[in-house]
Amino acid sequence: MSTHGAEVNWAVIGTGFISQSISDDLRLTPGARRHAVCSRDPERARRFAADQGFAVAHGSVSALLDDPTVDAVYIATPHATHAAIAIAALESGKHVLIEKPMAVNADQGRQIASAAAASGCFAMEAMWMRFNPAYRDLVAAARAGAIGEVRSVRASFGLPFGPADSPRWTAERASSTLLDQGIYPITLALDVLGRPSRIHATGRLWDDGVDLTVHTTFEYDDGRFAQLSASMVEYIEPTASVSGTDGWMTAPAPFWAADEFTTQKGPISRALTEPHRTQHERRGNGYVPMLEAVTLAIAEHRTEHPTHPLADSIATLEVLDAVRDSLSSPTARPKETR
Ligand SMILES: NC(=O)c1ccc[n+]([C@@H]2O[C@H](COP(=O)([O-])OP(=O)(O)OC[C@H]3O[C@@H](n4cnc5c(N)ncnc54)[C@H](OP(=O)(O)O)[C@@H]3O)[C@@H](O)[C@H]2O)c1
Missing domain, CATH: 3.40.50.720 (NAD(P)-binding Rossmann-like Domain)
Incomplete structure (x- = not known):
């Protein structure tokens, strides 16, 4: 210890x-x-x-x-x-x-x-995304009302890491685009909109349960929503946007490691023509802010870090479990046979 x-x-x-x-x-x-x-x-x-x-x-x-x-x-x-x-x-x-x-x-x-x-x-x-300075700034700005009341999130992480029939995707290894890539867009939605009232998911799954591509909609009782996609077998533009009553913010690809974001707000003519760019410094491969924060927390004899406590990880895993349940519902797309 x-x-x-x-x-x-x-x-x-x-x-x-x-x-x-x-x-x-x-x-x-x-x-x-x-x-x-x-x-x-x-x-x-x-x-x-x-x-x-x-x-x-x-x-x-x-x-x-x-x-x-x-x-x-x-x-x-x-x-x-x-x-x-x-x-x-x-x-x-x-x-x-x-x-x-x-x-x-x-x-x-x-x-x-x-x-x-x-x-x-x-x-x-x-x-590590939660320690990325640009991500932190975007989420803090959204929460502080920089684009009015936040109404929706659109975020994707789709990159072809291998073909659909790759021998690397196995149930034994818990291969899953939901767990591997989907956790990033879902974390963003939870960070700015909170836990949804309803979750609907569909996608491409093997019959052993390995999910390759997953599209998820979060619905909230007051009409807010999130559209979140993940794939480990095809491109789905890996950007993110958060929209509110007064404009929107966009993080470029790859949004989870982006060192900048753009804010567009105000009357439509201004929102469309006057983007404001916010830039942050990138350190190393992007993991340094997290490693530095955790190293300091350990040196100070803390047992958790307030930026990403275990309770938040468990809450996200509960949502991932609910997405998986929706993927297996009777109305979901049929699973494919290997
Ligand atoms: N943060 C990020 O940016 C990022 C990016 C990619 C992946 N990931 C995450 O990193 C983790 C590893 O992913 P990966 O794709 O790198 O996996 P991987 O290449 O299959 O495994 C990583 C290493 O783990 C060791 N290993 C494999 N099976 C093991 C076992 N049964 N018991 C103990 N060690 C084992 C192997 O090292 P040895 O053969 O030397 O033992 C292997 O090189 C995943 O959870 C993934 O989500 C994170």
């Missing part, structure tokens, strides 16, 4: 794409020491440690969790493994930062929260 000296000794679990990006950004994070890595393959762990300049390489998750020199772990493994690894890490006295989605459903999210409470360690889902 401690830190080693003035710096937090970070370890990364997994050696995939996101482990590289996070390790790059840990290098730029004040107070963070890039200390250890683990892979299921000891040789891969050694190569990763050598390339990234980590001091220690472990050949298994359990060896890493037994290492007393590790303060905090970044869990960068597939979704289906997050809850078990996070709970084991917390029980070993490690602080945890867990890749999004923190878990595959709300029940698992609550189990992580219980383990965190019992451990006294820091725990958070790595929802």
Whole structure:
């Protein structure tokens, strides 16, 4: 539960794409020491440690969790493994930062929260978008009435990471565009509109439950709404807009990592012709603001970060569960056979 000296000794679990990006950004994070890595393959762990300049390489998750020199772990493994690894890490006295989605459903999210409470360690889902300065500014402006009363959100994250029949999409790994990409547009809608009264979803699913493309509508009793799309097999313009009674704000692609947004407001002729651009600085691959905030929170012996507490992750997982229920309703599009 401690830190080693003035710096937090970070370890990364997994050696995939996101482990590289996070390790790059840990290098730029004040107070963070890039200390250890683990892979299921000891040789891969050694190569990763050598390339990234980590001091220690472990050949298994359990060896890493037994290492007393590790303060905090970044869990960068597939979704289906997050809850078990996070709970084991917390029980070993490690602080945890867990890749999004923190878990595959709300029940698992609550189990992580219980383990965190019992451990006294820091725990958070790595929802880096919420630490992105441009995103924070956009949400704060929307909440403060910069475009009047917020009435709707439109946001998409659709990128073709592989073909629909890719062997990488498996139920065992909890492959899901809803969990992987959909969590970003859904988080934006929850941040500016709150929890919806009704959720309708449709999309393209395999019969083993893997969802490839998901279109979701949130409805609110007062007529507000959100239209949210995600796909891991096709492009759906990855931008976002928030509209209100006095105008709208637009975040360019990729909206979750954008370093700017545009505000258009006022009478129609002015709104259409006089966009106002707000620009922010980008640090590293975009993860530095989150890594810096979490490293400081751990150094200050806090157990959560107010920007993204576990209760918010669980609330989002409840909404993702409701979207999944809607996808399986009798009126939903039939599932496809592999
Ligand atoms: N924040 C972002 O911008 C961002 C971007 C992409 C992905 N993600 C998230 O990052 C997570 C990883 O996604 P990914 O696509 O990078 O997955 P991945 O490449 O399949 O797995 C990442 C690494 O986890 C390790 N691993 C795989 N299966 C494991 C298991 N059963 N137990 C322990 N370790 C295992 C592997 O490292 P070894 O083989 O070396 O053990 C692998 O390289 C997902 O939750 C995803 O949503 C986030």
